[in-house]
Amino acid sequence: xxxxxxxxxxxxxxxxxxxxxxxxxxxxxxxxxxxxxxxxxxxxxxxxxxxxxxxxxxxxxxxxxxxxxxxxxxxxxxxxxxxxxxxxxxxxxxxxxxxxxxxxxxxxxxxxxxxxxxxxxxxxxxxxxxxxxxxxxxxxxxxxxxxxxxxxxxxxxxxxxxxxxxxxxxxxxxxxxxxxxxxxxxxxxxxxxxxxxxxxxxxxxxxxxxxxxxxxxxxxxxxxxxxxxxxxxxxxxxxxxxxxxxxxxxxxxxxxxxxxxxxxxxxxxxxxxxxxxxxxxxxxxxxxxxxxxxxxxxxxxxxxxxxxxxxxxxxxxxxxxxxxxxxxxxxxxxxxxxxxxxxxxxxxxxxxxxxxxxxxxxxxxxxxxxxxxxxxxxxxxxxxxxxxxxxxxxxxxxxxxxxxxxxxxxxxxxxxxxxxxxxxxxxxxxxxxxxxxxxxxxxxxxxxxxxxxxxxxxxxxxxxxxxxxxxxxxxxxxxxxxxxxxxxxxxx
Amino acid sequence: xxxxxxxxxxxxxxxxxxxxxxxxxxxxxxxxxxxxxxxxxxxxxxxxxxxxxxxxxxxxxxxxxxxxxxxxxxxxxxxxxxxxxxxxxxxxxxxxxxxxxxxxxxxxxxxxxxxxxxxxxxxxxxxxxxxxxxxxxxxxxxxxxxxxxxxxxxxxxxxxxxxxxxxxxxxxxxxxxxxxxxxxxxxxxxxxxxxxxxxxxxxxxxxxxxxxxxxxxxxxxxxxxxxxxxxxxxxxx
Numbered sequence: 001x002x003x004x005x006x007x008x009x010x011x012x013x014x015x016x017x018x019x020x021x022x023x024x025x026x027x028x029x030x031x032x033x034x035x036x037x038x039x040x041x042x043x044x045x046x047x048x049x050x051x052x053x054x055x056x057x058x059x060x061x062x063x064x065x066x067x068x069x070x071x072x073x074x075x076x077x078x079x080x081x082x083x084x085x086x087x088x089x090x091x092x093x094x095x096x097x098x099x100x101x102x103x104x105x106x107x108x109x110x111x112x113x114x115x116x117x118x119x120x121x122x123x124x125x126x127x128x129x130x131x132x133x134x135x136x137x138x139x140x141x142x143x144x145x146x147x148x149x150x151x152x153x154x155x156x157x158x159x160x161x162x163x164x165x166x167x168x169x170x171x172x173x174x175x176x177x178x179x180x181x182x183x184x185x186x187x188x189x190x191x192x193x194x195x196x197x198x199x200x201x202x203x204x205x206x207x208x209x210x211x212x213x214x215x216x217x218x219x220x221x222x223x224x225x226x227x228x229x230x231x232x233x234x235x236x237x238x239x240x241x242x243x244x245x246x247x248x249x250x251x252x253x254x255x256x257x258x259x260x261x262x263x264x265x266x267x268x269x270x271x272x273x274x275x276x277x278x279x280x281x282x283x284x285x286x287x288x289x290x291x292x293x294x295x296x297x298x299x300x301x302x303x304x305x306x307x308x309x310x311x312x313x314x315x316x317x318x319x320x321x322x323x324x325x326x327x328x329x330x331x332x333x334x335x336x337x338x339x340x341x342x343x344x345x346x347x348x349x350x351x352x353x354x355x356x357x358x359x360x361x362x363x364x365x366x367x368x369x370x371x372x373x374x375x376x377x378x379x380x381x382x383x384x385x386x387x388x389x390x391x392x393x394x395x396x397x398x399x400x401x402x403x404x405x406x407x408x409x410x411x412x413x414x415x416x417x418x419x420x421x422x423x424x425x426x427x428x429x430x431x432x433x434x435x436x437x438x439x440x441x442x443x444x445x446x447x448x449x450x451x452x453x454x455x456x457x458x459x460x461x462x463x464x465x466x467x468x469x470x471x472x473x474x475x476x477x478x479x480x481x482x483x484x485x486x487x488x489x490x491x492x
Numbered sequence: 493x494x495x496x497x498x499x500x501x502x503x504x505x506x507x508x509x510x511x512x513x514x515x516x517x518x519x520x521x522x523x524x525x526x527x528x529x530x531x532x533x534x535x536x537x538x539x540x541x542x543x544x545x546x547x548x549x550x551x552x553x554x555x556x557x558x559x560x561x562x563x564x565x566x567x568x569x570x571x572x573x574x575x576x577x578x579x580x581x582x583x584x585x586x587x588x589x590x591x592x593x594x595x596x597x598x599x600x601x602x603x604x605x606x607x608x609x610x611x612x613x614x615x616x617x618x619x620x621x622x623x624x625x626x627x628x629x630x631x632x633x634x635x636x637x638x639x640x641x642x643x644x645x646x647x648x649x650x651x652x653x654x655x656x657x658x659x660x661x662x663x664x665x666x667x668x669x670x671x672x673x674x675x676x677x678x679x680x681x682x683x684x685x686x687x688x689x690x691x692x693x694x695x696x697x698x699x700x701x702x703x704x705x706x707x708x709x710x711x712x713x714x715x716x717x718x719x720x721x722x723x724x725x726x727x728x729x
Contacts, residue, residue: 106540106541106542107540107541107542107543107551107592109543109549110541110542110543110551113543114542114543114544114545114549114551115543115544115545118548150608150609150610151609152610153610153613153628153629153630153631154625154629155613155621155625155628155629156622156624156625187622191622194619194620195619195620195621195622196616196619197616197617197618197619198616208622213631215548215549215609215631216543216544216548216549217543217544217548217549217551218549218609237539237588237589237592239536256536256537258536258537258538258539258589259502259503259539259588259589259592260502260503260504260589261502261503261537299546301546301547301548304615305613305615305616305630306615306616307616308613308615308616308619308621308628308629308630309628325630326548326631327548327630327631327632327633327635327702328630328633328702328703329546329547329548331546343528343532345525345528345529346518347518347520349519349520372546372547372565373522373545373546373547373564373565374520375545375546375564486609487599487602487603490595490596490598490599490600491596491599491600491603
């Protein structure tokens with residue numbers, strides 16, 4: 001449990017956040033183009049609440065916000081989706097002094113969030129293929145360790161070279177990692193085996209990076225708990241049945257509370273679609289579209305803790321390239337194939353065998369271990385969306401992490417149906433203010449893409465868009481705010 | 493075809509009823525897979541808690557054919573064929589609805605023990621942490637699912653009993669204090685509705701999906717509390 005909850009004493013550690021060779025701000029060097037048009041159309045036009053906010057809504061780095069409850073006159077933001085992004089966004093907006101309601105059709109974290117293997121990315125994985133995402137992961141990795149103490153197995157990660165081809169990739173990998181401010185270092189075979197006696201003894205060498213394992217549910221729960229302590233209303237088992245509109249302006253939602261068996265309406269100044277793989281369906285309720293490509297990631301958990309560090313294959317991202325220890329189990333992952341239905345729970349048996357086999361190349365004990373669980377998680381990746389719904393460049397929203405290397409190519413490829421596995425689609429986030437769509441929808445913002453590691457940055461980017469749209473000048477305070485422990489979600 | 497008989501109740505209902513469902517499931521399907529299939533294809537209103545799908549988050553604890561289990565950790569194929577799988581919420585907890593329980597009670601007890609979520613890793617043998625890492629860490633074994641509290645015969649009759657999970661957490665803190673003073677948890681364990689209420693039914697250990705063995709942990713901390721008591725007695729005399 002953290003000794004301190006709330007704003008951290010600000011230490012001038014800006015240096016640590018500023019990687020060499022790149023100039024990422026906390027938001028990873030993203031363009032801020034959506035802020036401008038939003039500022040031209042202040043919220044007053046929308047006849048909503050006052051643009052003035054309580055004092056704590058404009059925190060500066062030197063005077064971190066003091067928690068309290070939002071003013072009754074504060075704008076009301078409704079978030080659809082109780083995954084990590086929604087939780088982090090509820091926390092961010094509540095900290096800025098807004099009134100927040102979040103609705104989730106099931107239990108919080110029951111979508112893609114809870115199902116991921118729990119890797120807290122150092123950024124190394126994407127350094128060669130998707131630099132903005134790598135830079136963002138590197139920055140967020142440090143921030144999350146600071147604001148969620150106790151939520152990680154902080155054991156680092158090893159990228160293992162098994163073949164000559166892997167070894168040849170090392171220089172490119174190291175150089176790219178350093179460029180993205182990921183402190184990677186090559187360690188020799190014997191040193192790697194001393195750290196991880198369970199590694200494949202045929203390894204040539206390894207690269208050590210600051211990966212970690214997170215508790216995929218309990219870490220995000222801390223955002224929900226802290227958001228609620230600042231007045232956010234979090235409503236699990238509450239499914240959005242319809243988006244209410246006045247003309248082309250979203251005015252709220254109609255929800256069904258499954259636990260109470262009743263339907264009711266919730267009004268809002270802005271509705272945010274943070275529904276992850278379900279974002280396309282939610283957008284459709286408002287008559288909007290989202291450029292989304294869904295890929296399924298298959299994971300296999302075996303009994304026994306066979307390593308402490310996260311073990312990855314030193315090569316470009318591919319199927320079966322990672323082994324993540326977690327509690328008393330070890331998880332092998334992942335595979336990737338494009339799916340249509342975000343509720344598709346299918347686990348192809350042949351892929352299970354492949355994933356375990358690939359994992360055993362890295363950590364041989366996996367081959368003989370008892371399989372505890374096999375499951376899939378669906379990634380909501382930023383693509384060009386369904387055929388015919390292709391957007392024109394970054395004008396429609398903040399476009400992040402898809403612009404470099406393979407990402408840009410992949411996004412185009414996906415639209416053409418040329419990517420059977422979706423592996424090469426960038427992992428960047430995209431925050432879309434639908435007021436800028438070809439067929440504009442006012443009061444409706446979607447956030448998709450990103451990684452579990454970048455949930456806080458996704459929330460910051462989205463909250464910036466929301467505040468600009470509402471004509472509010474309030475800064476993000478989450479990077480230095482130590483979150484409540486996960487138990488507070490249940491007890492507070 | 494998998495047949496399910498699922499306990500249903502909405503907020504405000506006095507008594508639950510059972511709904512019957514039939515779903516087509518694959519050979520590796522778990523009870524949770526079957527329940528989610530019901531929710532997707534037949535009844536959107538089914539209230540079920542779940543998150544990780546691999547026995548790590550502890551949210552999908554239910555009673556399956558009367559036994560406490562994680563729904564994600566129970567293969568349909570391992571259950572008796574020929575009769576419907578009966579799914580009920582955990583016992584002794586407030587209900588959210590259907591088979592989802594409100595864990596506030598459980599966590600109030602669990603939080604009292606104050607166990608840090610991360611412990612020193614014990615495996616693999618001989619692993620040497622690199623420079624910069626003092627000791628390899630891992631998450632605690634307990635996944636806070638509440639199965640033990642539901643299965644505990646004492647907790648069912650005595651609402652004040654602190655219960656197996658919290659006492660196992662207290663024992664972990666005594667075993668590995670991680671810089672903390674074990675005094676407060678020992679005091680907690682010495683309270684009237686604590687270690688001395690346990691009747692050694694061992695149901696907690698039988699249902700634990702994470703091999704925490706709360707029963708043994710409880711015996712351990714009980715011996716410690718007893719020894720401390722005897723020592724105090726002599727010091728006073």
